[in-house]
Structure formats: structure tokens, C-alpha cells
Amino acid sequence: MLVLGIESSCDETGVALVRAEGPAAPPRLLAHALHSQIDMHQAYGGVVPELASRDHIRRVLPLTRQVLAQAGCGLEDIDTIAYTRGPGLAGALLVGAGLACALGAALDRPVVGVHHLEGHLLSPFLSADPPEFPFVALLVSGGHTQLMRVEDVGRYELLGETIDDAAGEAFDKSAKLLGLGYPGGPALARLAEFGDPDVFTLPRPLLHSGTLDFSFAGLKTAVWTQVRKLGDRVCEQDRAHLAASTQAAIVDVLVKKSLAALKQTGLSRLVVAGGVGANRRLRAMLDAQAQRRGWRVHYPELHLCTDNGAMIALAAAMRLQREPQRARRDYAFDIAPRWDLAAA
Structure with a gap:
């Protein structure tokens, strides 16, 4: 089965081809292409939905041709077309859904809508060290921070989630307070490399709450308070120290909640997926804790941490x-800007 995957939920246009041989064999990535809109949105300090949608329209067909050429395949070789159904920006989602349904109708091939977070959750199965079921998943993608117990594909139990700002939002908003550009998270992480995380004392919200829920809004407020205290006296080294302290606070919460989830479930495998999963401090701390306890941590390849078509084709x-009946041929435009993963 050859699956074409299309991702257009936010500010990356991704297209990929994945081949699945059978239930016992893991799917293989044949080719993928990605266009990031970072340069376009930098002037506005964040994603402009209308501009994002229009750029997806410009990019998605050339990327599809590029992927087919890389894989040495033609349109007639595709068996199924997958697209990101949600969650995401409505206009952006419609671009991928529209192309998928149009290709499906033209080729008489089934289409399947994929949950964006399920794509992230399963993306480590394309890595050189894929996980085995069951496992705990830490999903840290954009506005989502969740801990899930994963028994198998489609069998997800929510253990905890953010009640306000997600980890990615905490990175981005704190970066903006520090005067860093878009995207803020990677910029803050780079600046943090030159700072001391112990210079500023910042809160670790809900760290001792006894639950697996997250809250990062208070951390953002604490960063804002420190920036105000520094005022005009702030120098580049102070900004680096504050960036390092902010990153340390976010990572400490993610690591300790993840360890608590493993202990609570009795599982020994953790999957970390989503853009924040590329953070080097997070990976180093999780790897150190896992080595100490004899647990395993799995990540997607770094180039597959952000949104991409490969994870959508893989998830489909x-x-x-497991569920061949999910593929449909009615070709109706069907998106879900808000969509609970448990109901996917």
C-alpha cells in the first residue's frame, strides 16, 4: 500500500510517500518534501492565517510533484491519499483536504483524514529506533502539551494535559518578552546555551500538584516580571541567563511529569513527539533519567519533529x-479545526 500524505495545518506545507507492506511490517518512508513559512511570517511576529492558507495553495502541488519524482512513482501508483483533517487553522486545513479529495476523485482512490497529533505521536515509528506498544507519549506540539497512555494505534488514554498555555506557547511567549524573533522557541533555546539556568528563580507550575496536568501561564508572567525588573539595564548576558532559566523551568516540569506518568502506568517506554521534542536540554535530561532507571525514550528524527507530511502518511x-474501512470514497471536504485525539 502506497500512501501519499499531505500536511497543511499551520505554517508548514508537507508532502510525503510512505509504503506499508502488511500488519507485521513497519511502514517505510520513500520520499518527503517540506516548505516552511517562517521567513514569510517573521515580519508579523507570528502566523497570519490568511497568508498561511495562500502559501499552502502555492506550494502543495509542486511539493507533490517533487515527492513523486524522488520516489520514482506516478500518480497512478498511489493507493491511498491521507491529509491532516485537524486540529489546525481552518483555511490551511482546507487546502490539504481539497487537494486530497480532488486527487482521490480524479484517481478513484480512497482518502483518509488524519489527526495532526496522532501523526506526531506515531512519528518515531519512522526512526532508526522505533518504539514498541504500549508506551507513554509526551506530546509537545504548538498549543498542545499532553501525556497519553498508548496501547496501540487508535487506543489512547489521556493522562494529563495543559490547563492554559502549552510548553511551546511558553517558549514562544517568553521569547517575545525577551525581544527574540519568530519562531521564538528555537531562538530562546539558542540564547539559553550562553546563560546560567540558576541565575533567576522561576516557578515550576503544578510540579507538586499530584496530577499529570500542566500549566505554563504563570511561568510566562514570572518571565515578564523579571524583564520589567531588569528594565533598561538589561544586557545580552542577562537575557541569556533569563532564557536559560526559562528553558530549565519548562524542561523540569516536562521531565518530572513524564517520569511520574511512567511510574503511574508501570510502563518503561516513553515517546516524545512534537516540535518541543527537538529541544536538546529536554532530550539530555530525559535520556539521563531513562538510563538511570533502565527505561527507554524514543524520539522522531530531528527533521521530522516539526509538522510534516511523512507523519500524516505514516499515521494513515x-x-x-488495522482498520481498512477508515478509507472512504465520498470525497467530501471534511476538516476539524478542533478535534479531540481520543475521538479520532
């Missing part, structure tokens, strides 16, 4: 290996 392939 793994779903269809």
Missing part, C-alpha cells in the same frame, strides 16, 4: 493496517 498507513 498504520491506521489502515
Whole structure:
């Protein structure tokens, strides 16, 4: 089964081809292409939905041709077309859904809508060290921070989630307070490399709450308070120290909640997925804790941490290996800007 995956939920246009041989064989990535809109949105300090949608329209067909050429395949070789159904920006989602349904109708091929977070959750199965079920998943993608117990594809139990700002939002908003550009998270992480995380004392919200929920809004407020205290006296080294302290606070919460989830479930495997999963401090701390306890931590390849078509094609392939009936041929435009993963 050859699956074409299309991702257009926010500010990256991704297209990929994945081949699935059978239930016992893991799907293989044949080719993928990605266009990031970072340069376009930098002037506005964040994603402009209308501009994002229009750029997806410009990019998605050339990327599809590029992926087919890389894989040495033609349109007639595609068995199924997958697209990100949600969550995401409505206009952006419609671009991917529209192309998928149009190709499906033209080729007489089934289409399947994929949950964006399920794509992230399953993306480590394309890595050189894929996980095995069951495992705990830490999803840290954009406005989402969640801990899930994953028994199998489609069998997800929510253990905890953010009640306000997500980890990615805390990175981005704190970066903006520090005068860093868009995207803020990677910029803050780079600046943090030159700072001391112990210079500023920042809160670790809900760290001792006894639950697996997250809250990062208070941390953002604490960063704002420190920036105000520094005022005009702030120098580049102070900004680096504050960036390092902010990153340390976010990572400490993510690590300790993840360890608590593993202990609570009795599982010994953790999957970390989403853009924040590329953070080097987070990976180093999780790896150190896992080595100490004899646990395993799995990540997607770094180039697959952000939004991409490969994770969408993969998630569709793994779903269809277990539930072939999910593929449909009615070709109706169907998106879900807000969509609970448990109901996917």
C-alpha cells in the first residue's frame, strides 16, 4: 500500500510517500518534501492565517510533484491519499483536504483524514529506533502539551494535559518578552546555551500538584516580571541567563511529569513527539533519567519533529493496517479545526 500524505495545518506545507507492506511490517518512508513559512511570517511576529492558507495553495502541488519524482512513482501508483483533517487553522486545513479529495476523485482512490497529533505521536515509528506498544507519549506540539497512555494505534488514554498555555506557547511567549524573533522557541533555546539556568528563580507550575496536568501561564508572567525588573539595564548576558532559566523551568516540569506518568502506568517506554521534542536540554535530561532507571525514550528524527507530511502518511498507513474501512470514497471536504485525539 502506497500512501501519499499531505500536511497543511499551520505554517508548514508537507508532502510525503510512505509504503506499508502488511500488519507485521513497519511502514517505510520513500520520499518527503517540506516548505516552511517562517521567513514569510517573521515580519508579523507570528502566523497570519490568511497568508498561511495562500502559501499552502502555492506550494502543495509542486511539493507533490517533487515527492513523486524522488520516489520514482506516478500518480497512478498511489493507493491511498491521507491529509491532516485537524486540529489546525481552518483555511490551511482546507487546502490539504481539497487537494486530497480532488486527487482521490480524479484517481478513484480512497482518502483518509488524519489527526495532526496522532501523526506526531506515531512519528518515531519512522526512526532508526522505533518504539514498541504500549508506551507513554509526551506530546509537545504548538498549543498542545499532553501525556497519553498508548496501547496501540487508535487506543489512547489521556493522562494529563495543559490547563492554559502549552510548553511551546511558553517558549514562544517568553521569547517575545525577551525581544527574540519568530519562531521564538528555537531562538530562546539558542540564547539559553550562553546563560546560567540558576541565575533567576522561576516557578515550576503544578510540579507538586499530584496530577499529570500542566500549566505554563504563570511561568510566562514570572518571565515578564523579571524583564520589567531588569528594565533598561538589561544586557545580552542577562537575557541569556533569563532564557536559560526559562528553558530549565519548562524542561523540569516536562521531565518530572513524564517520569511520574511512567511510574503511574508501570510502563518503561516513553515517546516524545512534537516540535518541543527537538529541544536538546529536554532530550539530555530525559535520556539521563531513562538510563538511570533502565527505561527507554524514543524520539522522531530531528527533521521530522516539526509538522510534516511523512507523519500524516505514516499515521494513515498504520491506521489502515488495522482498520481498512477508515478509507472512504465520498470525497467530501471534511476538516476539524478542533478535534479531540481520543475521538479520532
